[in-house]
Amino acid sequence: MSDLQNTDQPQRPGVVVTGASGRMGQMLIRLILDSDHLRLVGALDRAGHDWIGQDIGTAMGGAPAGVTVSDDAVTAIAQAQAVIDFTSPDATVAFAELTAQARAVHVIGTTGLEQRHLDALAAAARHAPIIRAGNMSLGVNLLVGLTRKVAAALGTDWDIEVVESHHRHKVDAPSGTALMLGEAAAQGRGAALDDLRVPVRDGITGARAPGSIGFSAIRGGDVVGEHDVIFAADGERIVLRHLATDRAIFARGAIRAAVWGQDKGPGQYDMMDVLGLQG
Numbered sequence: 001m002s003d004l005q006n007t008d009q010p011q012r013p014g015v016v017v018t019g020a021s022g023r024m025g026q027m028l029i030r031l032i033l034d035s036d037h038l039r040l041v042g043a044l045d046r047a048g049h050d051w052i053g054q055d056i057g058t059a060m061g062g063a064p065a066g067v068t069v070s071d072d073a074v075t076a077i078a079q080a081q082a083v084i085d086f087t088s089p090d091a092t093v094a095f096a097e098l099t100a101q102a103r104a105v106h107v108i109g110t111t112g113l114e115q116r117h118l119d120a121l122a123a124a125a126r127h128a129p130i131i132r133a134g135n136m137s138l139g140v141n142l143l144v145g146l147t148r149k150v151a152a153a154l155g156t157d158w159d160i161e162v163v164e165s166h167h168r169h170k171v172d173a174p175s176g177t178a179l180m181l182g183e184a185a186a187q188g189r190g191a192a193l194d195d196l197r198v199p200v201r202d203g204i205t206g207a208r209a210p211g212s213i214g215f216s217a218i219r220g221g222d223v224v225g226e227h228d229v230i231f232a233a234d235g236e237r238i239v240l241r242h243l244a245t246d247r248a249i250f251a252r253g254a255i256r257a258a259v260w261g262q263d264k265g266p267g268q269y270d271m272m273d274v275l276g277l278q279g
């Protein structure tokens, strides 16, 4: 029997990419088409999008990929072992229900989720694994651990501020990454972020409350994503910084998560689990 006929070869898990025409969707599709670990079996976008019915490779300006962009999430997800999803919060909840029904791994990069979205994801995760992170890059997930440690080491005479910059198209603020960093800082101080968070300052705000964690968001141009965690005391400052210059870092993390999740049971996981950075 030749290698080509060898039926013992394990097949690469089939992945559906949602938001296929988006900034992250296109990056993911490029990397998956080149991947030895996953095979692209579906590309979804919203009903009415120009790309529906076109080959995804051709729509992206390249060679045909043999996968047609569809708005039929039910059919596409039913044949998937993994769904990688960087879309919008409402769309992500709808995809989570279908992915759970298919008992497939749902990798979620979508940010801006509110409590009602998180509740729906928790329900879906009772049936299949969900891996979600506001930032899928190795660098940011390392920075989360560092932020927790630095916050734990410093007292509340060190003020904590999270500053983030993103491209002009970003619709949510603070960024998912900024919230991850703020949560890590709060955890380091043994508190919940909701109890310390100062979201926006405008007007006569009064002096800074000791122990609070502030957030500032800059939007402009084509900035991929920049995050500073500033620890400011009298006479000195520590700045922990991550600069993203290429969306491939997020897509590579998501692909790694989809592969990692293949032998995991139902439940909610994050990139710390995938990267083995817990603890």
Ligand SMILES: NC(=O)C1=CN([C@@H]2O[C@H](COP(=O)(O)OP(=O)(O)OC[C@H]3O[C@@H](n4cnc5c(N)ncnc54)[C@H](O)[C@@H]3O)[C@@H](O)[C@H]2O)C=CC1
Binding pocket: 018, 019, 020, 021, 022, 023, 024, 025, 044, 045, 046, 047, 049, 086, 087, 088, 091, 108, 109, 110, 111, 112, 133, 134, 135, 136, 137, 176, 250
């Ligand atoms: N966790 C991470 O590492 C990262 C997260 N993100 C997040 O990913 C999300 C998407 O970001 P971008 O790709 O920059 O946005 P984008 O606006 O370029 O793409 C979103 C895509 O989702 C599609 N979409 C919207 N509703 C849909 C539906 N119901 N069904 C199918 N497709 C639908 C849109 O047509 C579009 O193609 C944002 O929430 C962003 O914050 C972005 C980069 C990294």
Ligand SMILES: O=C(O)C1=N[C@H](C(=O)O)C[C@H](O)C1
Binding pocket: 111, 134, 135, 166, 170, 174, 175, 176, 177, 178, 224, 225, 226
């Ligand atoms: O919308 C983006 O672009 C990004 N979103 C994520 C976030 O909200 O933190 C991750 C990254 O910063 C890019």
